[in-house]
Amino acid sequence: MTDSTVGRVAIVTGGSRGIGRASALRLAADGQAVVVGYGGSKAEADSTVAEITAAGGRAIAAQADVADEQAMTEVFDAAERAFGGVDVVVHAAGVLYQSTIAELDLDQLDRMHRTNIRGPFVVAKLAASRVRAGGAILTFSTSVVGTLLPAYAPYAASKGAVEVLTKILARELRGRDITVNAVAPGPTATAMFLEGKDEAIIDRLVKMAPLERLGAPEDIAEVVSFLAGPARWVNGQVLRANGGMV
Template identity: 70%
Template sequence: MSTTRVAIVTGGSRGIGRAVAERLGREGYAVVVNYASKKADADEAVEAIEKAGGQAFAVAADVADETAMASVFDQAEERFGGVDVVVHAAGVMPLAPIAELDLAVLDRVLRTNVRGTFVVDQQAARRLRAGGAIVNFSSSITRFLRPGYAAYGASKGAVEAATVILARELRGRDITVNAVAPGPTATALFLDGKSEELISTLAKEPPLERLGQPEDIAEVVAFLAGPARWVNGQVLYANGGAI
């Protein structure tokens, strides 16, 4: 059986997820790029990984659909022999004050960000090989607590709680479970709908005086996925020191 480590990256077609998929590909992982709907973007991510000498394939699945995600893990096992790392980067971030929040939008946020985390982590907990790692995505908004972010922040607070509890539940399995909590990062998810003035203001908040880049976050994920065996049950705030 191949000794190549295998990673599933949800939300792997764009933004931070794509940067993570490509970084793990360069680290020698065989990568399964999971995406929701943008097949062309996912195919580009696979092509980039393969051009750099890696192995990858893309598969569409709704992270909140347990049957669809079980199929993603099935395909990873069939193609590559098993799964070692799961990076759950998929998420949505609509913004609105609580008083004006459409509860249907809240339901969508909770379905994708909270149920999706439970669905993905459940499959990972059942299937990961010893020496594996689960990396969830929270957000520094759980510390920033900015107006308009209540639905998103609440969903990420749930992710943080689930992450730490799962790490404890996997005692004896030699599997680490951590979460990365990025600050403002230059992705479409963050930049869409924001004025240049607001983006400039947010970029000046960290002592490093810039927005994070997807590659900055991918570096943290690669650390947690591989060498960081003694980091477990933690939330790592990757925000340039903004708070």
């Protein structure tokens, strides 16, 4: 906990599970009040809030479809009502469908792009007008944009769009003292990542990183904490947190 984080207010979309949950817990431990954004599971969001408050932190839960501008506006409104403003936005919500291009279900592609492209634009649009000076906006990409693994083209394409959004938004906020960066995790042990993968596939992915393990959600939350707090001279960047993968 540092002076740069105590008293700040963070919105974390996808904050009820996986990397989003770990990020919400870490930011709360850093002294930030946290709005735990969630799409479906109120019980998981309430559990995250309860863990934060039990540790002496401040948190509320707020439900919204990240691709719905009015719903996300209400999340920002809730943050301002509860805590007085917004300093940090961590957009961790996302969906993943794996498919080769030849076998691609275009309906799945449309659903993924609604969440993974429209969603970040909705959140970024609101954050650009409502995050206070000295704040930080964080998006999420993926290291697959660089590793180019087969069956990840639809997902990686959606995250490539997020990287461009991030870099251009950083430039559009010139003079506002707001940093904008993306975190691009490698294979991380979350339910979304592990779903549908057998032991052989996981072992192969483990060996791609020199550290020879999967990332933990807490590993990524550590990067979020850095970019959302003390990293005031890191801006317009994509930080690949992947244990040394290409």
